[in-house]
Amino acid sequence: MxxxxxxxxxxxxxxxxxxxxxxxxxxxxxxxxxxxxxxxxxxxxxxxxxxxxxxxxxxxxxxxxxxxxxxxxxxxxxxxxxxxxxxxxxxxxxxxxxxxxxxxxxxxxxxxxxxxxxxxxxxxxxxxxxxxxxxxxxxxxxxxxxxxxxxxxxxxxxxxxxxxxxxxxxxxxxxxxxxxxxxxxxxxxxPDEEYHIPFGVARTHREGSDITIVGISGSLPLALQAADEMEARGVSCEVIDPRTLVPMDTDTIVRSVLKTGRLVIAEPAHRTCGAAAEIAAIVADKAQHALVAPIKRVCALDMQVPFSPVLEREIYPTKERIVAAIEAVCADQLNQVNRRAS
Amino acid sequence: MIDGLSLPKDELLEMQRRMLRIRLFDERASKMVKRGYIPGTVHTSIGQEAQVVGACMALAKGDHMTGNHRSHGHPIGMGSPLGPLMAELVGKATGVCKGKGGSLHLADYEVGSLGESGITGSSIPIAVGASLSAQVLGEKRVAITFFGDGTANQGVLYESMNLASAYKLPVIFLCENNFYALSTPSHTVTGGRIVDRASGFGMPGVRVENGQDVIAVYNAVREAADRARRGEGPSLVEVMTYRFREHSEGLRINVDYRNAEEKALWTSRDPIILFRDLLIEKGIATADEMDAIDAEIEQEVEDCATFALESPDPDVSVAFEHLYTDDYKLENVL
CATH class of the missing domain: 3.40.50.970 (Thiamin diphosphate (ThDP)-binding fold, Pyr/PP domains)
Structure with a gap:
């Protein structure tokens, strides 16, 4: 390596x-x-x-x-x-x-x-x-x-x-x-030797039991950071990167949600008709019975990109926004953790 | 100087055969649209046969071609058999594209026909790509792309001409100038002469004034093809021609955008009659020989229509094939 x-x-x-x-x-x-x-x-x-x-x-x-x-x-x-x-x-x-x-x-x-x-x-x-x-x-x-x-x-x-x-x-x-x-x-x-990764095979970056987080492209590292933070707060996060969007390994995502019952999807593209929207629709179709909370999308806002750094950073997903989404759908876990702590 | 008339007799007769195939194939297709055997519509090449066949016959085996929306003549000109083409127009399993392309999207890779394009101009860079592969791989192939006077105002043509000229690619840009972009007279929307645009890209431009003369078209395109094959780069050939029928079959336009005098003048220059007369006059063929060719092609077209109509419909599973080269899971099927 x-x-x-x-x-x-x-x-x-x-x-x-x-x-x-x-x-x-x-x-x-x-x-x-x-x-x-x-x-x-x-x-x-x-x-x-x-x-x-x-x-x-x-x-x-x-x-x-x-x-x-x-x-x-x-x-x-x-x-x-x-x-x-x-x-x-x-x-x-x-x-x-x-x-x-x-x-x-x-x-x-x-x-x-x-x-x-x-x-x-x-x-x-x-x-x-x-x-x-x-x-x-x-x-x-x-x-x-x-x-x-x-x-x-x-x-x-x-x-x-x-x-x-x-x-x-x-x-x-x-x-x-x-x-x-x-x-x-x-x-x-x-790896030092030549290798190929097949299309249509997602990569599970970390396993967890409370929530599935799908991170796409530049949002994956943010999703992993958010998962680290939430793990410390008692929420076990599974983080998946589909890697290829066509074909997409929806089976891995659906299987994960069947286990966790919760889904947050983060991606740098616009929210409307994005990859996150497609994943949310497929999970709603195939794992609706397992869902215990709404699916949350953390995407770029449906807005054009402004120039000023102060303005531009308002547009895209951040670790904080992913954390907020996880908090919104994991209120039960967080309450339990809080009760145990107090 | 290239003189197509000095070609062997069998090649000259093949030119007449291919022009007749286009004419009779398109006449039959027009009837089959009216009778409902062909779904949708068709755009015929009737009147433009010399321009198509003269160009295609100037190419060699292994060369490539892309066409446009007026799209049956080009594969026929390249030597494609008629049965699978007509079956494609009818939407049958035996169609050259298995019933998935239709009139606007004929392609026959066996004869170098890489595909007709319903979007005008869209297939121009595809031919440039075929010439790039020839250059990179060191193969002596050339490519030709056919487009109309209307498409001559699409930006992609000029991007393609520039790239081809900069790389000295073996490609021929052939403008089929039939004077009208659907109903719009070309001169009202086109600045200058199309052929003159070649010089701006540092390539030769030739205009064939009598595009109803199959030999004149052959000579111009053969010279461009020879040049390309020698590694001297692309050419633009503008061929003046005329479509004898409406833009597409069944299209009714209330404005008479082409005057009767002009139509009469051009229809008197029927490329098939002109070439027949020329071959007889030069003593290359007899009237009997030419009559025999007429009968032969009439029978071929009769047979292709029968083949198309009697062929089975495609199996519905074919609708879900050929999207990718490997297996593909369709998410939507419940």
Whole structure:
């Protein structure tokens, strides 16, 4: 095992995939100069030993600022023999290529009766909470969950990011990855050998008996912190990260709620029609009899992102908000603990 | 100079066959829409056969093509058999897309047809991608994308032309200029000539003024394809043509947006009659030979309609297939 950052793990996964399969290419804005730090073999600047040096400009290509053409070209290339990784940098830029995601990537295989497979990965990073203003801070993965035909991953740790990205590149279907920039510097032990993490398998970060907390992307570390705090107050928390949103391992979440009877879901996307809403609906459908309290969602408010740091931090889930949600549905436990204490 | 007329006789006759296939296939499809055998509607290529076939015949085996909403001619032009295409229009199990695409979404990967697109312009970068894979993998393939004069005003075309030119990709952008974006005269919504836009992207632009002449189209596209195959990059070919029928079958527009004189002029330039006359005049084929081809294709179209109508409906389970390459659990099924 060795310790890696979240962003370093993404770069390492790309490097392994590029070495393993000549059909894998990386295209995107500024990938040659390693501006975003994932095409430099662990280095933060383009220099000797970077991806261009290692794999050549035939396979590492800067693109014009033309998201629609970049995405469409990658789809066409994937349909005819390549396995492109497209670096779209900011998740907010995906909107520029919406037609290609929805009408080509998601539909071609289905419409054409299975004639095509589209092995392409679209990477983008959610730069939220970093004072980049309303045009660079979106967390738009729920919009794409609404498009059958796309697969979606939203890793929250370094080892998950690496293993899932390898699976995404090996997948014969189009995959969108949503990386959380607030987690880029987070470190985790990562296996030294190459490994793949399958899609549709949730990761249970801690086991507990009183409440299930689902933490997605950048909200996972907050959920774990909230769980630590509540554990000290006598509430046993189970924390689950679905890791991939399409397909989603709802069985693990439902099984957990059948055990705990309570559910709080935290995610950095907007509340309305978010991943949390979908999880809440599935649990209400499949584990309603086990629920002893309402399901609570801790999401970004249905509000645009303001610039000022003082204002921006009002928008997203925080540890305190997750704690408040847990308190709201665990009043019985907290009362018992309080009674015992007094 | 490329001269399509010097091609072997069997290739010239194949051009006529493919044009006739498109004409008679679309005439039959139109009737089948009216009689309710084909659900929805169809957009016919009647009148534009030379433009489609001249371009497709200028390609080689292994090349790729993407099309648009006027969408039956392109796979036929690439050599697709008619039965599975007609079965697709009817929505049968034997359809080329298993009944899941329909008229607007034909694709036949066997002949390099990567798919027609109901969203105009949407399939343009797909062809650019097919040319990128050729370049990266070092394969001598080229790709072509067909779009109309209306789509020539979509931004994605210019993003795609720029990217293709910057990378020197082996791709041909073919504008089928039939003068109208549905009912809107092209010149009223288009600044300048479409072909002139090529120079802005540093690529050759050629306009085929008589797009009813299959050889003229062949020559222009063959030159662009040869250039692309030599690694010299993309080209724009604008072909002036005319659709003889309404935008889509059954569409009734109260405004007569095309005047009678113009229609009469263009319908007098029927590409199939023009090519038949040319082959006979040049002594390449006899009238009897051309009559025999007419009869052969009439029978082919008759057979494809019978095949489509007699084919079984798709099993309903097919509605839930082909979303992903691996098994997928549908959450909603109770």
């Amino acid at each position: 060795s310790v890696m950052t979240y962003i370093g793990a993404i770069g390492a996964a790309q490097q392994e995939a590029m070495s393993a399969d000549e059909r894998v290419i990386i295209i995107g804005e500024d990938v040659e100069a390693n501006v975003y730090g994932t095409t430099g073999g662990g280095k933060q600047r383009a220099e000797k030993g970077d991806f261009v040096e290692q794999f050549g400009q035939n396979r590492i290509r800067n693109t014009p600022i033309s998201e629609e053409a970049i995405v469409g070209t990658a789809i066409g290339a994937a349909m005819t023999g390549l396995r492109p990784i497209v670096d779209l940098s900011y998740s907010s830029f995906l909107y520029m290529a919406m037609d290609q995601f929805v009408n080509q990537a998601a539909k071609n295989r289905y419409m054409f009766g299975g004639q095509s497979s589209i092995p392409v990965v679209f990477r983008s990073a959610m730069f939220y909470g970093l004072n980049t203003g309303a045009h660079h801070s979106d967390r738009p993965y729920p919009m794409f969950m609404n498009v059958p035909g796309l697969k979606i991953m939203a890793p929250a740790t370094a080892s998950d990011a690496k293993g899932l990205l390898r699976s995404a590149i090996d997948s014969d279907d189009p995959v969108l990855t949503f990386e959380a920039v607030p987690l880029w510097g987070q470190k985790e032990e990562v």
